[in-house]
Amino acid sequence: MHMADALISPAVGSAMWVVTAGLISYSAKKVKKEIDDKKIPLMGVMGAFIFAVQMINFSIPATGSSGHLGGAMILAILLGPYTAFLTMASILTIQALFFADGGLLALGCNIFNLGFFPCFIAYPLLYKKIVGDQITKQRIAIGASLAAVIGLQLGAFGVVVETFLSGISELPFTTFLIVMQSIHLAIGLVEGLVTTAVILFIFKERAEIIQGFPSGKTLGNLSLKPILTIMLVVALVTGGMLSWFASGDPDGLEWSVTKVTGLEELEAPEGIYGVLADLQNKVAIFPDYNFRDTNQAAGEPSSGQEAPAWAAVDSGLSTAGVVGSILTLVVAGGIGKLLQIVHRRHKKFAH
Amino acid sequence: MSHHIIELKDVEYVYPDQTAALNGISCRILHGEAVALVGANGAGKSTLLSHLAGIFVPSKGTIRVGDYPVNKQTLPHVRRSVGMVFQNADDQLFMPTVFDDVAFGPLNLGLPPEEVEKRVMEALEIVGAASLIHRPPYKLSGGQKRAVSIATVLSMLPDVLIMDEPSAGLDPLARRKLINLLKSFKHTRIIATHDLDLALDVCERTIVLAEGKILADGPTVQIFNDESLLAKSSLEKPLRMQGFPT
Amino acid sequence: MNKIEHRWLELRHFDELAAQDSLIHQLHPGVKVVTTLLFIVMVASFSKYELVGLFPMFIYPAFLIGLGNIPVAILLKRVLLTLPFVLFIGIFNPFLDQATYAYIGSFAVSGGLISFISILLRFTLSVSATLLLVATTSMDAIGLALSKLRVPRIIVIQILFMYRYIYVLIEEVMKTIRAHSLRAPYRNGVGFKVWGSLVGLLLLRTLDRAQRIYQAMMCRGFDGQVRIMRSWKIRTGDIAFLVVWTVFFVLVRLVNIPHWLGRMLLGGFS
Numbered sequence: 121m122h123m124a125d126a127l128i129s130p131a132v133g134s135a136m137w138v139v140t141a142g143l144i145s146y147s148a149k150k151v152k153k154e155i156d157d158k159k160i161p162l163m164g165v166m167g168a169f170i171f172a173v174q175m176i177n178f179s180i181p182a183t184g185s186s187g188h189l190g191g192a193m194i195l196a197i198l199l200g201p202y203t204a205f206l207t208m209a210s211i212l213t214i215q216a217l218f219f220a221d222g223g224l225l226a227l228g229c230n231i232f233n234l235g236f237f238p239c240f241i242a243y244p245l246l247y248k249k250i251v252g253d254q255i256t257k258q259r260i261a262i263g264a265s266l267a268a269v270i271g272l273q274l275g276a277f278g279v280v281v282e283t284f285l286s287g288i289s290e291l292p293f294t295t296f297l298i299v300m301q302s303i304h305l306a307i308g309l310v311e312g313l314v315t316t317a318v319i320l321f322i323f324k325e326r327a328e329i330i331q332g333f334p335s336g337k338t339l340g341n342l343s344l345k346p347i348l349t350i351m352l353v354v355a356l357v358t359g360g361m362l363s364w365f366a367s368g369d370p371d372g373l374e375w376s377v378t379k380v381t382g383l384e385e386l387e388a389p390e391g392i393y394g395v396l397a398d399l400q401n402k403v404a405i406f407p408d409y410n411f412r413d414t415n416q417a418a419g420e421p422s423s424g425q426e427a428p429a430w431a432a433v434d435s436g437l438s439t440a441g442v443v444g445s446i447l448t449l450v451v452a453g454g455i456g457k458l459l460q461i462v463h464r465r466h467k468k469f470a471h
Numbered sequence: 472m473s474h475h476i477i478e479l480k481d482v483e484y485v486y487p488d489q490t491a492a493l494n495g496i497s498c499r500i501l502h503g504e505a506v507a508l509v510g511a512n513g514a515g516k517s518t519l520l521s522h523l524a525g526i527f528v529p530s531k532g533t534i535r536v537g538d539y540p541v542n543k544q545t546l547p548h549v550r551r552s553v554g555m556v557f558q559n560a561d562d563q564l565f566m567p568t569v570f571d572d573v574a575f576g577p578l579n580l581g582l583p584p585e586e587v588e589k590r591v592m593e594a595l596e597i598v599g600a601a602s603l604i605h606r607p608p609y610k611l612s613g614g615q616k617r618a619v620s621i622a623t624v625l626s627m628l629p630d631v632l633i634m635d636e637p638s639a640g641l642d643p644l645a646r647r648k649l650i651n652l653l654k655s656f657k658h659t660r661i662i663a664t665h666d667l668d669l670a671l672d673v674c675e676r677t678i679v680l681a682e683g684k685i686l687a688d689g690p691t692v693q694i695f696n697d698e699s700l701l702a703k704s705s706l707e708k709p710l711r712m713q714g715f716p717t
Numbered sequence: 718m719n720k721i722e723h724r725w726l727e728l729r730h731f732d733e734l735a736a737q738d739s740l741i742h743q744l745h746p747g748v749k750v751v752t753t754l755l756f757i758v759m760v761a762s763f764s765k766y767e768l769v770g771l772f773p774m775f776i777y778p779a780f781l782i783g784l785g786n787i788p789v790a791i792l793l794k795r796v797l798l799t800l801p802f803v804l805f806i807g808i809f810n811p812f813l814d815q816a817t818y819a820y821i822g823s824f825a826v827s828g829g830l831i832s833f834i835s836i837l838l839r840f841t842l843s844v845s846a847t848l849l850l851v852a853t854t855s856m857d858a859i860g861l862a863l864s865k866l867r868v869p870r871i872i873v874i875q876i877l878f879m880y881r882y883i884y885v886l887i888e889e890v891m892k893t894i895r896a897h898s899l900r901a902p903y904r905n906g907v908g909f910k911v912w913g914s915l916v917g918l919l920l921l922r923t924l925d926r927a928q929r930i931y932q933a934m935m936c937r938g939f940d941g942q943v944r945i946m947r948s949w950k951i952r953t954g955d956i957a958f959l960v961v962w963t964v965f966f967v968l969v970r971l972v973n974i975p976h977w978l979g980r981m982l983l984g985g986f987s
Contacts, residue, residue: 124806125843126839130758148869163875165886167875178912213876217850218728220848443978445979587946607881
């Protein structure tokens with residue numbers, strides 16, 4: 121499932137962009153060094169292939185429902201992890217652009233969730249370990265299905281963590297986690313079955329394609345160390361950045377602890393804190409992580425001490441705000457219409 | 472331009488899976504000649520063309536194109552003088568726009584930008600596709616795709632044009648345009664085709680292939696009048712020569 | 718029509734829109750990509766309970782729609798089609814966060830409802846900005862923008878190759894699916910038994926195609942470098958576009974314009 125721009129905070133979005141960009145340039149370097157020329161058209165056409173096949177609905181036996189293919193595991197098995205990761209990045213970029221699947225801010229998250237986990241975790245640690253050097257049908261079947269399922273589970277976990285860290289959805293972490301993991305278990309099973317069926321077919325028809333990569337060829341061999349090092353460095357840097365931004369918020373890092381444990385009561389900022397929060401609200405590019413204590417939302421009446429917190433956030437939501445919004449929308453629509461006329465005039469002069 | 476004689480001597484080719492595709496081919500094609508390569512499916516036409524373009528290397532025998540024997544070292548020279556138009560235009564047109572596709576070869580030759588642009592324009596004018604220059608290839612009709620495919624090799628100024636089924640999938644008008652275009656060329660042309668009317672129109676000479684061997688090699692008209700030869704190689708007399716009452 | 722044909726038509730529709738020639742289409746693609754990203758980051762940066770302050774952001778898509786001559790319907794359709802996931806996540810907010818956040822007149826509005834509507838607004842804004850980018854910029858120009866923005870070459874080339882062959886492969890997949898559904902008319906989707914061979918065969922054909930493309934490239938002197946000749950100069954208009962919109966976004970982010978407007982209109986009461 122794709123993360124969407126609307127559910128993500130700029131901090132999480134840009135942090136994941138940085139991580140993904142690092143992985144992409146590392147993979148690009150790797151691929152460039154080890155690629156043979158043949159792979160250049162192959163990468164493009166395989167990307168288009170997965171893109172097209174993703175649109176086929178596969179009916180799931182005995183359920184009457186249908187699912188579709190993500191494709192990362194097929195790519196990893198056929199092209200090797202680095203090339204597969206780049207290909208997934210391209211596919212997700214085109215989907216984000218043309219179908220608004222996910223979105224541009226969330227693109228980093230999506231490439232990470234749907235590319236990194238299957239290509240750099242599930243493929244080397246599961247598929248390759250299980251299949252090993254003696255390639256047999258059984259090993260392929262077990263390795264491919266397991267890797268596809270686990271890869272997707274990790275991806276779903278990524279979605280949950282990113283959504284939670286963004287703080288826009290009110291869903292409690294554990295509830296969301298349980299729902300997402302179980303939905304993606306079903307989707308992952310379909311993915312695993314389709315992947316296995318396709319890889320076994322290729323193995324039957326042209327065994328050399330499958331055999332070419334797991335053994336010998338450099339692109340298939342993946343050393344996790346440099347990737348994990350990059351990840352660690354990037355994580356530290358972005359973690360630092362994040363906490364720097366978060367420190368503008370009075371409650372700083374505690375908010376995340378509170379939300380995870382659900383134990384502590386949130387103290388509302390008061391006095392000078394309120395003013396500071398107000399200021400930060402206006403100045404910071406990144407939003408404050410204001411959130412409600414879910415315990416309270418569940419039924420307890422709002423306590424008195426909360427009032428200043430809300431006053432600190434100038435919502436602008438009032439009758440005046442509503443009137444102004446309508447007016448703004450009318451203006452926006454008017455500008456659009458006006459420009460359409462300008463465009464037509466312009467055309468007339470141009471021809 | 473030197474004398475671009477193409478010479479094949481006892482060329483044999485065996486596919487990796489051990490099927491023999493070419494089985495002792497010898498022939499000589501002179502500068503400026505237009506030669507049709509005909510024969511049933513699987514007779515070895517495409518394999519032979521691939522050899523001339525240096526895509527395949529013969530298992531046995533030698534091929535010379537102009538001054539060079541075809542081998543790994545001479546491939547860049549061979550590819551510069553031989554232009555190959557593939558059967559499926561979608562395989563040939565892989566770039567984002569028509570301009571990029573036609574410029575692909577010249578840019579690989581390391582030509583300066585102005586020269587590239589000039590060559591692209593000239594090549595597109597020749598095939599009558601100058602107006603398509605900024606279009607993406609997937610928006611072209613079959614005939615337009617074919618014309619642009621030809622332009623992609625013309626821009627490299629080849630001496631020899633090799634074509635695989637150039638009229639396949641074209642509507643009658645586009646096909647007629649193509650025939651006139653091919654007739655107007657002065658290049659050495661080797662055209663593999665099932666379209667015997669096209670062969671008759673464009674090529675004075677025809678080579679008949681069957682099971683990887685040359686079955687006949689001679690003037691086109693003479694070959695198409697040899698009914699037993701045509702029958703033996705699963706071909707049919709061109710409609711035009713079948714003597715329908717008109 | 719099934720999903721694949723729908724998407725295929727949509728893709729073609731966007732491609733045709735991008736082939737138009739308006740003032741927006743003539744802008745430098747790099748400038749458009751940067752402005753779009755900036756817009757999306759700015760929209761995302763509003764606090765989650767922000768509603769009113771978001772509205773002026775609609776002026777940007779309205780501007781592109783008008784001057785770029787883009788039909789609103791195609792954007793709305795996509796917004797609606799991509800809505801479910803966001804709806805699925807966002808719909809819980811009103812139930813989980815019921816504390817009163819503000820009053821409109823005498824109506825109490827809960828924080829969850831506000832954040833839910835805010836999610837929908839952000840969603841509409843960022844989806845339309847993204848779609849407007851591709852509706853006013855050809856894929857080929859986006860490739861140019863990406864390489865100008867230092868995206869690794871191999872990715873740019875791959876995206877361009879991929880976009881080129883999506884058209885070929887979708888048609889191939891469509892033919893295969895059609896042939897399949899003619900023989901299995903009562904099935905929704907491709908059945909379990911034929912998955913492997915159907916997709917596998919398509920895959921083998923794709924691999925063969927890659928091989929032929931490679932040969933075609935070799936025949937034209939390919940040496941591992943894909944060279945694309947492009948020049949697209951940045952003009953003053955491009956810079957102006959970027960600067961004006963950046964200033965506008967920052968302004969809208971800092972000042973709650975509709976609130977201010979409303980107060981002026983209502984004479985300062987409320």
